[in-house]
Amino acid sequence: MTEKELFVQGNEACALGALKAGCTFFAGYPITPSTEIAEIMSNELPKIGGHFIQMEDEIAAVGAIIGASWAGQKVVTATSGPGFSLMQENIGYAVMTETPIVIINMQRGSPSTGQPTRSAQADMMQCRWGSHGDYETIALAPSSVQECFDYTIKAFNLAEKYRCPVFVMADEIVGHMREKITIPENIPITPRQMPEKTENYLPYDAPENGTTPMPSFGQGYNIHVTGLTHDKRGYPSTDDDQTHTQLVTRLCNKITKNTEEIVEIESQYIDDAQTIVLSYGIPSRSALTAVKQARQQGLKVGYIKLKTVWPFPAQQLQQLSKNAKRIIVPELNLGQVYLEVDRVLGKQAKVELIPKIGGALHTPKEILDKILEE
Amino acid sequence: MTEHEHRFMKYLRKERLPHIFCPGCGDGIVLNTIFNAIEMSNTDFDNISMVSGIGCSSRIPGYVKCDSLHTTHGRALAFATGLKTANPKQDVIVVTGDGDATSIGGNHLIHAARRNIDLTVICINNDIYGMTGGQISPTSPKGSYATTAPYGSTDKPFNIAEIAKAAGASYVAKYTTAQPVQISMAIKAGLENKGFSFIEVVAQCPTYYGRKNKIRSPVEMINWLKENTVTLEQAKTMTDEELAGKIITGEYINKPRKEFTEALEDITRQISEVNPDTNINSAYRSE
Amino acid sequence: MRTEIRIAGFGGQGVLMCGIVIAKAASLFDNKYAVQTQSYGPEARGGASRTEVVVSDEQIDYPKVENPQIFVAMSHEALIKYIDDIQEEAILLIDPDLVYQEQIQDIITQKKLQVYHSRATQTAEETIGKKIVANIVMLGSFVESTGIISVEAAKESVLDSVPKGTEELNMKAFEEGRKIVEKIN
Numbered sequence: 122m123t124e125k126e127l128f129v130q131g132n133e134a135c136a137l138g139a140l141k142a143g144c145t146f147f148a149g150y151p152i153t154p155s156t157e158i159a160e161i162m163s164n165e166l167p168k169i170g171g172h173f174i175q176m177e178d179e180i181a182a183v184g185a186i187i188g189a190s191w192a193g194q195k196v197v198t199a200t201s202g203p204g205f206s207l208m209q210e211n212i213g214y215a216v217m218t219e220t221p222i223v224i225i226n227m228q229r230g231s232p233s234t235g236q237p238t239r240s241a242q243a244d245m246m247q248c249r250w251g252s253h254g255d256y257e258t259i260a261l262a263p264s265s266v267q268e269c270f271d272y273t274i275k276a277f278n279l280a281e282k283y284r285c286p287v288f289v290m291a292d293e294i295v296g297h298m299r300e301k302i303t304i305p306e307n308i309p310i311t312p313r314q315m316p317e318k319t320e321n322y323l324p325y326d327a328p329e330n331g332t333t334p335m336p337s338f339g340q341g342y343n344i345h346v347t348g349l350t351h352d353k354r355g356y357p358s359t360d361d362d363q364t365h366t367q368l369v370t371r372l373c374n375k376i377t378k379n380t381e382e383i384v385e386i387e388s389q390y391i392d393d394a395q396t397i398v399l400s401y402g403i404p405s406r407s408a409l410t411a412v413k414q415a416r417q418q419g420l421k422v423g424y425i426k427l428k429t430v431w432p433f434p435a436q437q438l439q440q441l442s443k444n445a446k447r448i449i450v451p452e453l454n455l456g457q458v459y460l461e462v463d464r465v466l467g468k469q470a471k472v473e474l475i476p477k478i479g480g481a482l483h484t485p486k487e488i489l490d491k492i493l494e495e
Numbered sequence: 496m497t498e499h500e501h502r503f504m505k506y507l508r509k510e511r512l513p514h515i516f517c518p519g520c521g522d523g524i525v526l527n528t529i530f531n532a533i534e535m536s537n538t539d540f541d542n543i544s545m546v547s548g549i550g551c552s553s554r555i556p557g558y559v560k561c562d563s564l565h566t567t568h569g570r571a572l573a574f575a576t577g578l579k580t581a582n583p584k585q586d587v588i589v590v591t592g593d594g595d596a597t598s599i600g601g602n603h604l605i606h607a608a609r610r611n612i613d614l615t616v617i618c619i620n621n622d623i624y625g626m627t628g629g630q631i632s633p634t635s636p637k638g639s640y641a642t643t644a645p646y647g648s649t650d651k652p653f654n655i656a657e658i659a660k661a662a663g664a665s666y667v668a669k670y671t672t673a674q675p676v677q678i679s680m681a682i683k684a685g686l687e688n689k690g691f692s693f694i695e696v697v698a699q700c701p702t703y704y705g706r707k708n709k710i711r712s713p714v715e716m717i718n719w720l721k722e723n724t725v726t727l728e729q730a731k732t733m734t735d736e737e738l739a740g741k742i743i744t745g746e747y748i749n750k751p752r753k754e755f756t757e758a759l760e761d762i763t764r765q766i767s768e769v770n771p772d773t774n775i776n777s778a779y780r781s782e
Numbered sequence: 783m784r785t786e787i788r789i790a791g792f793g794g795q796g797v798l799m800c801g802i803v804i805a806k807a808a809s810l811f812d813n814k815y816a817v818q819t820q821s822y823g824p825e826a827r828g829g830a831s832r833t834e835v836v837v838s839d840e841q842i843d844y845p846k847v848e849n850p851q852i853f854v855a856m857s858h859e860a861l862i863k864y865i866d867d868i869q870e871e872a873i874l875l876i877d878p879d880l881v882y883q884e885q886i887q888d889i890i891t892q893k894k895l896q897v898y899h900s901r902a903t904q905t906a907e908e909t910i911g912k913k914i915v916a917n918i919v920m921l922g923s924f925v926e927s928t929g930i931i932s933v934e935a936a937k938e939s940v941l942d943s944v945p946k947g948t949e950e951l952n953m954k955a956f957e958e959g960r961k962i963v964e965k966i967n
């Protein structure tokens with residue numbers, strides 16, 4: 122058997138993807154609609170000698186996975202809005218200390234406790250800006266159960282490559298729906314880079330726009346890891362303007378300067394498109410239906426799906442949509458990634474939002490009606 | 496004249512000295528007792544990792560030549576839980592303070608104690624927030640002054656050792672910086688206990704606590720600690736009124752029970768053939 | 783061709799399981815595409831319960847059901863609650879012991895629904911001897927009346943989904959369900 126087919130939920134696919142990517146550690150806190158991921162990991166991890174811990178809250182969950190990452194393991198947690206808010210503090214710590222972690226957010230109706238069992242995409246800007254300070258982040262948005270599996274693996278690989286938190290920004294619908302997934306025999310997995318031990322080892326001596334190999338605790342490197350601004354030795358250096366500038370600039374640049382390598386965009390019917398429906402995550406399935414219906418009516422409408430939302434693929438989108446006059450952005454919120462699309466494409470096209478909150482997915486008709494509006 | 500290097504200097508990151516602690520601070524005494532305890536116990540220094548949160552005491556691991564994780568405020572025990580569970584072979588020492596462990600990190604403290612995870616926690620309690628310049632803490636004595644308690648604290652302070660014991664720690668002891676030998680012995684016992692060990696050290700902060708409460712010199716502060724110290728034995732026969740403002744020292748509990756990471760490993764052994772050590776440094780594996 | 787299916791009943795009847803078995807049969811054993819979704823609100827814990835399945839020969843973009851062409855109702859409350867958006871000439875498969883058909887006669891007439899009866903609960907209780915397999919009896923009736931999934935795929939999917947040791951019982955329930963379904967109009 123070269124590949125395996127399963128009929129599973131999105132949450133299950135995320136858990137399977139994590140295990141396939143080499144994850145051996147999960148710490149989390151139960152929250153609808155992501156709880157199934159924790160349940161599956163609690164069942165599976167002990168079988169492979171891995172560890173599952175139900176922590177006292179989501180702050181502790183991210184703390185624990187960062188600790189385990191520094192013990193040399195691939196780690197993940199899963200949550201939804203309220204838990205994602207609590208995680209922001211230690212997400213910033215992972216950014217600053219360049220700790221690879223994966224966070225899966227099954228977004229639900231919000232603010233606050235909101236709608237635990239309904240869908241939303243309203244944490245997209247929190248994902249981008251939620252922890253304090255200047256930083257850049259990587260976020261993937263699955264729109265199918267297969268993508269829940271694929272993107273979780275990709276998130277682990279990117280986390281190792283760029284040594285940063287990577288987010289799988291899914292939603293209640295994709296988390297709870299069931300579809301067939303195919304698990305290929307060979308899946309590329311990025312292992313952690315081991316440093317070469319030298320006399321004068323410098324744990325944070327990173328190249329421009331890049332990162333360094335990461336040792337783990339107990340290997341004899343005797344490194345100091347701190348959320349304070351630190352120099353190449355990893356030692357606090359909080360009063361030196363240049364040390365801070367260089368560190369934070371590099372942490373941002375290692376993502377933004379590698380945008381082309383990180384991001385993936387899917388497009389269809391784009392060449393002659395006058396109007397493009399640009400979406401990410403679950404609404405892209407309504408969008409594709411609407412675009413196909415519009416094409417059947419002879420309209421020149423194209424489709425773009427952002428597989429990666431952060432870093433935002435500005436140049437790639439400007440290129441892809443250079444002939445379009447209208448860009449329509451359906452989102453399960455009142456306008457978040459739309460703002461970024463407008464910033465990037467607003468000068469070359471009219472960017473229009475189709476907001477939707479309340480828990481349901483845009484119907485294809487809602488998107489088609491907007492296409493037909495002009 | 497040849498100067499003899501202090502015998503514990505070999506454990507320090509010399510390139511980071513001088514340290515940031517104020518003259519007369521209790522943190523130096525505690526660091527000394529930690530090294531002393533490591534040498535007295537059967538702990539291999541090279542196998543130690545340290546974790547801390549935010550605050551003066553949390554800066555201690557940064558000066559020690561071992562792997563050290565200086566984390567976010569109050570969260571040291573959460574990070575340490577992940578670090579220890581992922582590689583139970585390490586000896587993990589957590590250094591924290593009264594604000595870090597009982598205010599912002601109180602929830603993590605009780606849960607780490609409940610799990611009885613094998614961490615040796617040294618909580619340096621100076622009754623005040625030193626790093627931020629002298630604010631009130633959950634252990635500040637009733638009536639004591641701080642920059643955020645200009646009319647005196649109105650609250651009953653925590654006895655942290657009592658909390659750790661009630662939450663399930665298998666080893667708890669409490670002493671003051673005036674009792675360095677007892678601290679060393681307690682840390683040694685904590686290192687040797689396979690479980691959650693909590694050593695509270697009540698320490699002087701002449702810079703902020705002393706200044707705000709008119710106990711200005713470090714010597715005066717140490718004397719103040721001594722005068723207010725009673726043993727657990729003495730406390731048994733004292734009334735609540737008599738105990739107000741007193742530091743009750745001694746071994747609160749020494750009762751080993753099943754440790755957290757061992758319990759997890761037991762499950763793995765029960766349900767699979769996998770050796771629980773398999774995954775140490777597994778992130779480096781390429782498939 | 784895209785077919786939208788809704789199955790509704792009350793919590794504990796195995797309605798969700800029935801939807802999962804249908805979608806799994808279509809996608810893993812009939813080589814079609816299928817998506818299964820369900821209501822997750824507090825209503826899933828007692829009260830009306832609902833699952834929806836889209837089955838198609840082509841890749842399914844929009845995953846939700848808008849106007850079901852097949853509606854299976856195993857409780858009157860669920861039937862009344864979820865029937866409004868049913869398509870014209872849709873198949874309505876009901877357990878007549880749990881549904882007051884006369885109360886929806888207007889919709890049946892107006893939308894020209896094709897009504898099928900399956901006394902799934904009674905059959906499960908009396909013929910099979912286990913009330914819990916009513917959902918699999920209903921599945922047999924579903925396969926027989928709609929032909930959306932093949933009999934073989936449905937059986938494989940049942941065997942893939944039910945607890946070990948209950949295979950024979952469930953196969954018997956499935957076959958009974960195929961037998962007892964009746965077209966009413």
